[in-house]
Amino acid sequence: MTDYRESDRILNVLTRERGLVAVTARGCRKPKSKLAAFASPFVYGEMEVNERLGKLQLSGAAVLESFYPIRESYEQLVSASCAVSAVAHLAPRETPNDDLFVLLYNTLSLIAYGENDPMDVELCFWAKLFKIEGVAPTLTYCLKCGRDLRAEKEVRFSNSLGGSVCEACGSAFKAVSTLSLEALRRMMLIDVNEMRRVRLPEKVRAELTSLIYSYAEYALDFTVKR
Ligand SMILES: [Zn+2]
Structure with missing residues (x-):
């Protein structure tokens, strides 16, 4: 969101119907504004808008x-x-993407109310986002010689090739345990409603955090700032 004028704000809202839209919330920064509670981060709700000359205004x-x-x-x-x-970086403007909407809703819901480590929820979010x-x-x-790697203990991961490479083909790439890759594979496959069952061992969590952030930067052109 961007503040402008004295009390207005432009909100970037992910909608189920139209994807990402920019909505002007007039006066929402005034203390008594009815729109103030809605015009803050991490809010799910319903909005009424007026559309004039292609611009949306929150009414x-x-x-x-x-x-x-x-918080x-x-x-x-x-x-x-x-x-x-x-999601703000990737969601298409004015184009609905239900999978993305449902993933974000479930992720926020689980981070807020779930029993999981928030990092496990976030890593599962990334897996499903990929x-x-x-x-x-x-x-x-x-990805180079086609060999099945599931019986190996440790393999390599290449961002530019798009995944796993055996030791012989990719010794220059980053080493990763197959245990972590298996966890990532399962997280990509599970239904959003099953995300609450994800519990990663500490070593896997640490390894996947670094692998996923680096791959997100390469494949999604998104740099994670923590
Ligand atoms: Zn190979």
């Missing part, structure tokens, strides 16, 4: 969910912010 809004507990811990806030920024964006990496065989 009314109802907050249905504010995911309040996200209670730094880890939750950072993971939620990462997910929101990635799939939605059509850049799901290869994880089970070598």
